Amino acid sequence: MKQTAPSEEVRDLMIQFAEKTGISTPKTLPKRYLWTDAFAVCNFLTLYRQTGDEEYIRLALNLIDQVHNVLGKHRADDPRTGWISGFSDEERQRHPTAGGLRIGKPLPERGPTDPYDDQSEWDRDGQYFHYLTKWMHALCRTSMVTGNPQYCRWAVELAQAAHDGFRTLPQPDGKKLLYWKMSIDLSYPLVPSMGLHDPLDGLITYHELSLCTQKFTGALTGPDLTWELTDAATMCEGQHWETTDSLGIGGLLCDAYRVVQMTAKGQANMSGLLLALLRASQYGLGVLASHDHLNDPPEYRLAFRELGLSIGLKAIANMRDIVTAHPDLFDYSLAQDLEGLMAHVPLIEIIEDFWRKPTNQHQESWLDHRDINMVMLATSLSPEEFLSV
Structure with missing residues (x-):
């Protein structure tokens, strides 16, 4: 897609966001929300492409690190501590997305035996599949812009964790779908229905990650997304x-x-x-x-x-x-x-x-x-x- 000259308005919006949410201001407590941050990474990459200013790459990479360090951990008000993947600090450095990523909602997640409340659930934490696919896309774009394959690898690992974690039990017709919302550790569904476009987001994002992986052939090792692609295509049939x-x-x-x-x-x-x-x-x-x-x-x-x-x-x-x-x-x-x-x-x-x-x-x-x-x-x-x- 053709790059155009950046407007002062876009620069101002993103600099304000970086300052307000703690990306560029070390003394500000990071305020991370996965959906917003996925778009923000892409915006910083756009500004870098348009200007050549390395500061925008620095902001994009700082944001990625913050997301993984904040949303890859249990909440401060959760009795559990450490990484939601259960990994050690050393393992987590190599695989920061392998357990998925929290949404970043203000309230703690609902426990497995707590009653469901449709109104409060919107403000409760957990994991959303369609937020994770947005983050996969942001990581993929980061690899493509920086030439660093590690972000693509992290996106693939996130895709595998998300697809496995959100995949439902077989439906009456034998088909498996995707839960709308999962717990922070992906151990139980918070909203058991399926998001309208979740299998679609998965299928298209997995294809994008496969394209990204091909660009870095030889630099990336590990399993591919062949099974996830096939399964997502099956989920999309008849939708x-x-x-x-x-x-x-x-x-x-x-x-x-x-x-x-x-x-x-x-x-x-x-x-x-x-x-x-x-x-x-x-x-x-x-x-x-x-x-x-x-x-x-x-x-x-x-x-x-x-x-x-x-x-x-x-x-x-x-x-x-x-x-x-x-x-x-x-x-x-x-x-x-x-x-x-x-x-x-x-x-x-x-x-x-x-x-x-x-x-x-x-x-x-x-x-x-x-x-x-x-x-x-x-x-x-x-x-x-x-x-x-």
Whole structure:
């Protein structure tokens, strides 16, 4: 994806985030949250690509170390201590992701015999599969930008731990799926239902990691993701990806773009899945347009969910260009679907302009989620590394 000159706004957002959450200020207690941090790593990598300033690489690598040191450990209010993997300090240095990573929620996780409360569960810690796949992607991009294969290896080890830890017991039809939320040590499910797009995120991310591993052939050793890829593909069979959630639609578009890029690189041919993703996106965008939520006042809106949509919308033109340039690899109907999706691209400016206004950034709905909103606004304004494979 073509790199553009960084805006002062993107730099300011990311420097503020680094200072506020303890990445660049040693005296500030690190405040880590896995989803936000995955986007932030990609943003620092983008700024490095655009400027050549090594400070941004330093911030990205500092952030990765903090995530592994904070979210790879049990919480301070947990009677358990040490690494959630159960490894010794020496083992953990070599394999910091092998036990997964905590979400970073404010409340401790629910115990295995504690009653379930749908409202409080959103604020409780644990592990989310779709957060882990975002971190895998961030580690993969770090290897690709720095040329250091260890981040790719850590991403593969995280993929293996996550797939094994989240895999459910066989369903009535014999199929295994993925739990929505697991305990910090991956020993029991906190939410036993499955996230709508979790197997999809797994399948596409595993393909991305395989592509990354190929780049470092000879420098990486250990098991590959062949079994996980096959299992995730089985989980995806017969699934429907339609959603009317703005963040979910954006995620579908990002996933579609990753499939397009990997197909163009010869990594995978998932034409049927790609068509399904584009049509599910078109459906969701149609419903979103009919409800006209983007005209609601800020107190009824969540910036990070809308910005997730904006990030995905920025992939549409890039997909169209790649598909058009490779008629031997892509069905003509895909180009038609992408032309139809282009009608929704003007939403990018509407979303970004709304949340860039200082008056809207002073609203409670922004301030309650300030860190994630800042980082995802920066990603939307300059999404190059996040959208790349």
